[in-house]
Amino acid sequence: MLGAGKVVKATVRTIATDYTEFQGTSMATPHVAGVVALMKAANPRLKGAQVKAILKQSATPMAPNDKNQYGAGLVNAEAAVNAAMQAR
Numbered sequence: 311m312l313g314a315g316k317v318v319k320a321t322v323r324t325i326a327t328d329y330t331e332f333q334g335t336s337m338a339t340p341h342v343a344g345v346v347a348l349m350k351a352a353n354p355r356l357k358g359a360q361v362k363a364i365l366k367q368s369a370t371p372m373a374p375n376d377k378n379q380y381g382a383g384l385v386n387a388e389a390a391v392n393a394a395m396q397a398r
Contacts, residue, residue, distance in 0.1 A: 338385070345387045349394035356394055364393045 346361055356364075368389035369382040 342385050345385050345390050348387060348391050352391050353394045353397055356397060360397055361394075364390055364397065368393050 342365065345365070349361060349364065350356060365385065366382040368386050369384060370386050370389075371383040372380040375383075
């Protein structure tokens with residue numbers, strides 16, 4: 311229908327009970343992937359190594375991190391996208 315130029319309407323209904331809270335890498339992965347998408351949209355020329363470096367450098371450190379349980383820290387979308395725009 312979209313290809314034929316017809317108007318298509320969709321409705322999505324969300325119920326408050328549809329959401330829950332989880333933690334760990336399973337929850338971090340989609341957040342980081344979303345930030346990477348924003349970074350690549352801001353600077354499509356970024357290479358994988360640059361993306362990784364920017365994510366690490368722009369993360370907000372979390373403590374205590376004695377056993378590296380938080381890696382580089384909390385992903386910071388604004389800082390990562392700003393750094394991506396500056397990268398060459």
